[in-house]
Amino acid sequence: MTASFSKPISSALRELKLSVRKELKYYFTFTGFGIIAFFVVIAVLAPYISPYDPVKKVGDPLTEPSLKFPMGTDGLGRDILSRIIYGTRIVLRITLISMALSLLIGVPLGLASGYIGGKLDSLISLLMDSLYAFPGLILAIALAVMQGPGEMPMATSLTVVYIPTYFRMVRGETLSIKESLFVEAARAIGAKNRVIIFSYIFPNVIPSIPVILSLNAADAVLTAAALSFIGLGITAPTPDWGFDLRMGYPYLTSKIWWPSAFPGLMIVLLTLGFSLFGEGLTEILNPRLGGR
Amino acid sequence: MSTLRVYIVRRLLLAIPMILVLLTIVFLIMRAVGDPVSAILGAHAPREQIERIKAKLGLNDPLHIQYLSYLWGILRLDLGRSMIWGQRPVLEEIMEHFPATLELSISAFVFSVVIGVFTGIFSACRYNRPPDHIFRLYGIITYAIFIPWLGMLLQLIFGVYLGWLPTSGRIDPFMTPKMVTGLYILDSLITFNIPSLISAVRHLILPTVTLGFYLSGIYTRLTRAHMLDVLQRDFITAARARGLSERVVIYRHALKNAFIPILTMMGLQFAALLAGAILTETTFSWPGMGTFLAERILYRDFTTVQGTIVFFAILVVLVSLIVDLLYVYIDPRIRY
Secondary structure, three states, X not given: OOHHHHOOHHHHXXXXXXXXXXXXXXXXXXXXHHHHHHHHHHHHHXXXXXOOOOOOOOOXXXXXXXXXXXXXXXXXXXXXXXXXXXXXXXXXXHHHHHHHHHHHHHHHHHHHHHHHOHHHHHHHHHHHHHXXXXXXXXXXXXXXXXXXXXXXXXXHHHHHHHHHHHHHHHHHHHHHHOOOHHHHHHHHOOOOHHHHHHHHHHHHHHHHHHHHHHHHHHHHHHXXXXXXXXXXXXXXXXXXXXXXXXXXXXXXXXXXOHHXXXXXXXXXXXXXXXXXXXXXXXXXXXXXXXOO | OHHHHHHHHHHHXXXXXXXXXXXXXXXXXXXXXXXXXXXXXXXXXXXHHHHHHHHHHOOOOOHHHHHHHXXXXXXXXXXXXXXXXXOOEHHHHHHHHHHHHHHHHHHHHHHHHHHHHHHHHHHHHOOOOHHHXXXXXXXXXXXXXXXXXXXXXXXXXXXXXXXXXOOOOOOOOOOOOOOOOOOHHHHHHHOOOHHHHHHHHHHHHHHHHHHHHHHHHHHHHHHHHHHHHHHOOHHHXXXXXXXXXXXXXXXXXXXXXXXXXXXXXXXXXXXXXXXXXXXXXXXXXXXXXHHHHHHHHHOOOHHHHHHHHHHHHHHHHHHHHHHHHHHHXXXXXXXX
């Protein structure tokens, strides 16, 4: 499985030509990457491309989408397009921070736990498995309730939710790699544990990370949006997709759909980007699974 | 036979440390991650009020005493009392809201499995042709769906524009059937209350579709994958060679063999079902646990929020226990 990561480019190119089904995974990966890149560009350029100030009243409340306000205005007369553009920054920042933190904690824990084994391993595994069994959203809700509103509390709540996914994967791989011949050989020539973990085991674990990372990111976008939707997100008036979606709800019965529809669409699009990317990557890195 | 009994007993015993660990995690989150008092009163509260709340919740005791009394309470099925209005026992309020969640979860679960399995079979039988590509994409898109957004679209189309279905609540006013199980559809069936039944079903459709659609993708993917695998086996070729109709080959021979992993997924999906139900309920003002939890979060009703989360934790362990025990009967090969 891990060997496929370093397969020669020529064979990858040959595969690209093989069949429609095989091409599908490249479409998935590139489309996913394109969507993520699109949102990253929007987030970076937010101050330059956003037509209005996202937190100021710039028109009549609940104006229909028009040339002046491409996505209409919300209940407080703020431009929805500008709020979406600035909201991109928040959601990407939360996703990035939580993914980085959970990776930084989950991967070393998995390496250590798998390599050292024994009581420490059982203890950490028990804790991680329990966290993993807990429904992610409910765990995030509990953590967010206790930390109060804000961007960092949201990010750290999500971090705790995703640590076990990295831990379990890395621990599992470490357990199998540490038994392999080359690790035994390294130990025989007197390599220190630290060297074995970082130079022998860790590099073989890396190929599995991107897939989990992107699928987790997809899930994190949804969970973050869900937290804001429930009211555990960022304090108003900061633009936040999930919260804006919620704020548009009361107007639905009056056929005013735009304050909710557009922020929600962005949540779905960004999630789709991450999951397409992850799906395609899974198949490229693990051809054996072949779209299964 | 005796190995079976040993397995069941061992599995039951294993549930105890699992529950204990989850409860400890909940306790640590509720005490160590943040401060309950500021979660209840906000950051700036007068000193005497803080002291009053602290005394009331027993927060002045040492941590291990708090922990033990928390566990002792749960053991006696006492989740404390709500901090707002009448201060009712939390468990009583949970039990009032749980049937609604159960009803929604069951119907969404059935919907998702049926849709997922059939789209999966359809996709596998058209392997690598356009319908297959469409359903593979379907499997990914459902994963990316934000439930409140899908719910909003359905409310807009079928509730607001077409006016066919109600967009919120569980049943029309004054239609509630006589309470037997708390599941309105079942209750109205038991009491032959046809108007209630119609009303309950109409209210259930949109939430079911929303939650069911979100959960169906994983079954589509799984069914497709395992059907593809099974359809290549020799016994399928043999069945076809014997001249059996394609329908018999697929549903009787292939699906039966592809079903065990689908069953595994049903158990694993329980957590997703719960999380999805919370969002669906909030979206459709469905008076279940999710709406209840979201509402009490806004009121900073600490004991109720903690109690609800404890309830969810225990539920997760119990369901995984039930699923594991069910396996033994479905697949005789499974023994630990």
